[in-house]
Amino acid sequence: MKRWVAASLSVLAILGGCVQRERTVPAAVEDDSHPRRGGTLYRRLEVDVVSVNPVLATTRYDRLVANYLFTPLVNFDDELRIIPALADSWTISPDGRDYTFKLNENATFADRTPVRASDVLFTLRKIVDPQSEAVQIASGFDQVDMTRSRVVDDHTIVIAFREALASQLSQFNNLLILPEHVYARGNFRNDYNLQATGSGPYRLVRRVPGKEVVMQRRMDYWSTQPYVDTVVFKVITNETTSWNAVQHGDVDETMLHSDIWMRARADASLQRKLDFRQFYGLSYNYIAWNERNPLFSDKRVRRALSMSLDVPSIIKNLYGGTARALNGHFMPDQWAYNPEVPVVPFDPAGAKQIFTSLGWLDTNGDGVIDKDGKPFKFDLIITAGSVQALTIGQLYQNALKGVGVDCELAVLDGATAIQRILAGNYESAYLSWDLDPDPDPFQLFHSSQIPPRGQNVVYYSNSDADKLMEQARHELDTGKRAALYRRLQVILADDQPYTWVNQPSVKWAVNRRVHNVRDGKGFGLFLWYPGELDWWVSSGPPPASG
Amino acid sequence: MLVYVVRRLLYALLTFLGITVATFALIHSVPGDPVLFYVSRGSLTHITPSVLASIRHEYYLDEPLPRQYVHWLGGVMRLDFGQSLVERQPVARVIFEKLPRTLLLNAIAFVIAAAIGIPVGLWSAARAGRSFDRASAVSFFLLYSLPTFWVALLLMQFFSVKLGILPVLGLTSDGYAEMTRAQQLVDRIRHLMLPVAVLTYGQLAIFARFSRSAVREVIRQDFVTTARAKGVGEAGVMWRHAFRNALLPIITLIGLTVPYLISGSVIVEDIFQWDGVGLLYFDSIRARDYPIVMALTVVTAMMTLLATLLADLLYAAADPRVRLEAKR
Amino acid sequence: MRFEVWQNFRRSKLAIVAVAYVALITAVAVAAPLLSPYAPNEANLTDRLQPPSSRHLLGTDDLGRDVLARMIHGSRVSLVVGYSATVLSLIIGSFLGALAGYYGGVADWIVSRLIEIVLCFPFLFLVLGIVALFKPSLYSILVALALTSWTTEARFVRAEFLRIRELDYAQAARASGARDPRIIFRHLLPNALAPVIVSASFGVASAILIESALSFLGFGVALPTSSWGSILAVAQEFVSYAWWLVVFPGTAIFLTVAAFNLIGDRLRDVLDPRGDPVL
Numbered sequence A: 001m002k003r004w005v006a007a008s009l010s011v012l013a014i015l016g017g018c019v020q021r022e023r024t025v026p027a028a029v030e031d032d033s034h035p036r037r038g039g040t041l042y043r044r045l046e047v048d049v050v051s052v053n054p055v056l057a058t059t060r061y062d063r064l065v066a067n068y069l070f071t072p073l074v075n076f077d078d079e080l081r082i083i084p085a086l087a088d089s090w091t092i093s094p095d096g097r098d099y100t101f102k103l104n105e106n107a108t109f110a111d112r113t114p115v116r117a118s119d120v121l122f123t124l125r126k127i128v129d130p131q132s133e134a135v136q137i138a139s140g141f142d143q144v145d146m147t148r149s150r151v152v153d154d155h156t157i158v159i160a161f162r163e164a165l166a167s168q169l170s171q172f173n174n175l176l177i178l179p180e181h182v183y184a185r186g187n188f189r190n191d192y193n194l195q196a197t198g199s200g201p202y203r204l205v206r207r208v209p210g211k212e213v214v215m216q217r218r219m220d221y222w223s224t225q226p227y228v229d230t231v232v233f234k235v236i237t238n239e240t241t242s243w244n245a246v247q248h249g250d251v252d253e254t255m256l257h258s259d260i261w262m263r264a265r266a267d268a269s270l271q272r273k274l275d276f277r278q279f280y281g282l283s284y285n286y287i288a289w290n291e292r293n294p295l296f297s298d299k300r301v302r303r304a305l306s307m308s309l310d311v312p313s314i315i316k317n318l319y320g321g322t323a324r325a326l327n328g329h330f331m332p333d334q335w336a337y338n339p340e341v342p343v344v345p346f347d348p349a350g351a352k353q354i355f356t357s358l359g360w361l362d363t364n365g366d367g368v369i370d371k372d373g374k375p376f377k378f379d380l381i382i383t384a385g386s387v388q389a390l391t392i393g394q395l396y397q398n399a400l401k402g403v404g405v406d407c408e409l410a411v412l413d414g415a416t417a418i419q420r421i422l423a424g425n426y427e428s429a430y431l432s433w434d435l436d437p438d439p440d441p442f443q444l445f446h447s448s449q450i451p452p453r454g455q456n457v458v459y460y461s462n463s464d465a466d467k468l469m470e471q472a473r474h475e476l477d478t479g480k481r482a483a484l485y486r487r488l489q490v491i492l493a494d495d496q497p498y499t500w501v502n503q504p505s506v507k508w509a510v511n512r513r514v515h516n517v518r519d520g521k522g523f524g525l526f527l528w529y530p531g532e533l534d535w536w537v538s539s540g541p542p543p544a545s546g
Numbered sequence B: 001m002l003v004y005v006v007r008r009l010l011y012a013l014l015t016f017l018g019i020t021v022a023t024f025a026l027i028h029s030v031p032g033d034p035v036l037f038y039v040s041r042g043s044l045t046h047i048t049p050s051v052l053a054s055i056r057h058e059y060y061l062d063e064p065l066p067r068q069y070v071h072w073l074g075g076v077m078r079l080d081f082g083q084s085l086v087e088r089q090p091v092a093r094v095i096f097e098k099l100p101r102t103l104l105l106n107a108i109a110f111v112i113a114a115a116i117g118i119p120v121g122l123w124s125a126a127r128a129g130r131s132f133d134r135a136s137a138v139s140f141f142l143l144y145s146l147p148t149f150w151v152a153l154l155l156m157q158f159f160s161v162k163l164g165i166l167p168v169l170g171l172t173s174d175g176y177a178e179m180t181r182a183q184q185l186v187d188r189i190r191h192l193m194l195p196v197a198v199l200t201y202g203q204l205a206i207f208a209r210f211s212r213s214a215v216r217e218v219i220r221q222d223f224v225t226t227a228r229a230k231g232v233g234e235a236g237v238m239w240r241h242a243f244r245n246a247l248l249p250i251i252t253l254i255g256l257t258v259p260y261l262i263s264g265s266v267i268v269e270d271i272f273q274w275d276g277v278g279l280l281y282f283d284s285i286r287a288r289d290y291p292i293v294m295a296l297t298v299v300t301a302m303m304t305l306l307a308t309l310l311a312d313l314l315y316a317a318a319d320p321r322v323r324l325e326a327k328r
Numbered sequence C: 001m002r003f004e005v006w007q008n009f010r011r012s013k014l015a016i017v018a019v020a021y022v023a024l025i026t027a028v029a030v031a032a033p034l035l036s037p038y039a040p041n042e043a044n045l046t047d048r049l050q051p052p053s054s055r056h057l058l059g060t061d062d063l064g065r066d067v068l069a070r071m072i073h074g075s076r077v078s079l080v081v082g083y084s085a086t087v088l089s090l091i092i093g094s095f096l097g098a099l100a101g102y103y104g105g106v107a108d109w110i111v112s113r114l115i116e117i118v119l120c121f122p123f124l125f126l127v128l129g130i131v132a133l134f135k136p137s138l139y140s141i142l143v144a145l146a147l148t149s150w151t152t153e154a155r156f157v158r159a160e161f162l163r164i165r166e167l168d169y170a171q172a173a174r175a176s177g178a179r180d181p182r183i184i185f186r187h188l189l190p191n192a193l194a195p196v197i198v199s200a201s202f203g204v205a206s207a208i209l210i211e212s213a214l215s216f217l218g219f220g221v222a223l224p225t226s227s228w229g230s231i232l233a234v235a236q237e238f239v240s241y242a243w244w245l246v247v248f249p250g251t252a253i254f255l256t257v258a259a260f261n262l263i264g265d266r267l268r269d270v271l272d273p274r275g276d277p278v279l
Helices: A011-015 A060-069 A117-128 A135-141 A168-174 A239-248 A258-265 A268-273 A299-307 A311-318 A348-357 A387-402 A414-422 A463-474 A478-495 B002-029 B034-040 B049-058 B065-077 B091-126 B131-144 B148-162 B181-220 B222-229 B234-257 B266-272 B277-287 B290-318 B320-327 C002-009 C013-030 C067-103 C105-120 C123-133 C138-164 C168-175 C180-191 C193-216 C228-238 C243-271
Strands: A040-045 A074-076 A082-084 A087-092 A098-103 A150-153 A156-160 A202-208 A212-217 A230-235 A253-256 A274-279 A283-289 A377-383 A406-412 A428-434 A498-504 A506-511
Touching (some): A074 A168, A082 A087, A098 A168, A117 A135, A117 A156, A135 A168, A135 B049, A239 A253, A239 A506, A239 B148, A258 C228, A299 A348, A299 A478, A311 A498, A377 A414, A406 A414, A414 B034, A414 B277, A463 A478, B002 B065, B002 B290, B002 C105, B002 C123, B091 B181, B091 B234, B091 B266, B091 B290, B131 C243, B148 C193, B148 C228, B148 C243, B181 B234, B266 B277, B290 C105, C067 C105, C067 C138, C138 C180, C138 C193, C168 C180, C180 C193, C228 C243
Antiparallel strands (some): A087 A098, A098 A156, A150 A156, A202 A212, A212 A230, A274 A506, A283 A498
């Protein structure tokens, strides 16, 4: 389960200057020691894009493609600082509600027309229009005030908001600009899913749904030229298939699950061909407890359930140490993290004690604890397709049996699982978050954010936590905001709305013919700047195709 | 005869309606909201309710089921299968793009299986009870019992990963467009080999057993006995009488297998990522893409109906008894 | 008569081997808890993905569970699905087929349309739909299989009834005032049995195959209950280095399906030499 990888960071990072890097490329390059222009990069797409219209994007995969074809107003660098992209510079009004952006005057779309402020306003209007189905991106702009937002001149625009939010600037990373003269024609929802015109460094050659997206470098690109001539995204949903494909040279990179990654990394011949990378993204696995269910309404019960999960063994044996235990919602890479909160220990005896103290005893000798004649029995929803989740689910089921809790695994396909969870029609679920760089957890834990409004799918409600979250999202000073979140971390750890399972490292294999693959904080290998736009491929023979 | 044909057509129409109603009811009662799934893509994202409502309205999903069905049926009458919820394109376009790939894959497997299976079946019939008959029957039955998904897994692992001599997946290689005609042909064949192999071996038994028993059936009939009595040699009996008369049931079988050309390769397409209608079908069920599932069901059902109808008519034309019954 | 059938049947050595195998695997399934070297769900993460050894004869899976133990218990799922789905479809098929064949007219018309509808459905879709409608479990697989596979039996019984109801003894029974159920069960059904038994044997084979395919695709029995197909589903992820997870359960499925198919084929030769090839 992934959440849109949006972007954001501290407001202090705003003032970065224009980082236009100049590259000198040797005229003829034969060896691998210097960057080379040209060649084709083959990338894997785990899930086909919904559309190449970035306003309609719904998953992180859409963004992988859109990042080559379009440019956002602002970018993130490898330290998660906000840097200029299509906008050269910007200012924020003293009340924090109005943003004035100056666009790069050289910027052009793939059809050679200049990028104007009116295009930005057009894109914004499309995003907030419910008819457009901009389901994902719209949530980052739901406070936008279209009546006060306006074009100042060809390259200056004011975007106004009703409320000053600390995380707002980061949302402009999702504002990928569309040319009005193209996208205003025809049916916005249906006509631009296979063709695209953007201001990015590549132009779309073709998109074949379910198969591939092919892009060609723009010779007339207005900013730093990337190295690779052609980028091909191949849709490969099956992980085994994808692993075969990367060994075979059919694709240059793929994400891998821990088992394959750890074994393959130990293989010298694979090592020569593939670069095995790992990094900690802003994502974690957790078990959601539906607090509307009387079984899970008591935080002591939730703590006992958390104490029954053998996290250290999972990290050691299942992930070979390439995962972290978590003490709560915020992760160590975030400035909001509070290192002083202890991790819930694995302690089945302690869990048993808690259950006993709450009156949960095995009165009828069937091995399952009960209270008022009702056994402690529940379903844990697991979304089909994840071996890792199934493995952990079964381990947990075993462990719970030991403390007298009867947990049944309900493996449901994505469509059913999502519907039941958002409708609150579930008991518990094994899920994951993939979080924004901005740490604001308002939509996840604030009592006003129960579905369908937000993603508080556990129906968590704590007035102290509510107050801290409200205060923090309007606090423009990062230091003060961090202090508020550290206090929130303590409350969340105490309340255990989730059982935090772990934060596994994200693992990749990249063909060694691809060079200059670097890590960006929080993002990993790409989607920060320059990230994947800085990669280049060897002049050697193209990968064995198959 | 005409009455018979008309009656059969009417039945076919009724069956067709029954199938569409059943499919419609089934897919709409399976839990899982296609719009929710489309916008969330399986993740717990922030979803604007007004957007959900707008999409639901666009696809008539906010109306009561019977009316949705009527909408759909009305569209089908005009040969309009609607828009795919996932691809956001007309259903017909999506299907017609992928249909040739599935037909190609299945037709090749079908032809190979028939080309091996039918001669072996005929030969077995002529040698009934002898070692060739028994050996071929047993080996075909063993092949028939091999689970396709397992064989696919093993073949892929061996030929594509261990030996690296065949492509892992897909329809064609990259750079297909830049190849010469001859290279393109070779490339296509290399991609077809494993999926075709997996689809073929199970069908061998079907063709062989069917043609064998068709021939045996003919041999038992009177005119063959008469021919034998008249002193026609065994080879003559086989060629002139048995095989020729067994042709009709064999052709009928081939006719009845035609719908299988569309729906027979769902699992194989999934494993080999063969981007045809089988994979589309599977993905559409998972995503609850109602319009696609309905359209594919209708297309396969229509083909099955047509095939059985043709087979029945063929039989009626050949067998006076059926015609007589039809007149009654 | 019965003796003759058996005499005929056992002339094929392969069929005898198949029967012996089926008897053995059925015994294994019945006695699973006694035979199993470990508890099938006993996980031990430090022992995960171990190749076959003296401690774990067929190796361990990704949770460190003994593959042999899981396969022995998995035989229960395969056989329960195989046998029960077949019995269910026999009951449904014979009942509807008898109804159609005996009464003819409207009953026949309705049943015939029903058969046509079920036959025209893409099979996998119907099964996936039914499994998705309920929770994935042994029962939903059974229901799905029973609802989709009764048509073969129904057609046989119907055809056989149409043929024999006009024959002398049926007419005689009717003339002597016997009631319909009695005629159906005492006189007609036993005579229609031969092709039905043959198709049942093939039915068990195909039910086992379908259950394993469904489990392989992740629509099988609820975890942690093991089935051969679900071991293969996990094996898919580890195929390049855990060959034992792929080879053993796959072989078990193959042998069991083959045994039932061979028995069916032999039965057909013996019982119903004129019968349609049902595959």
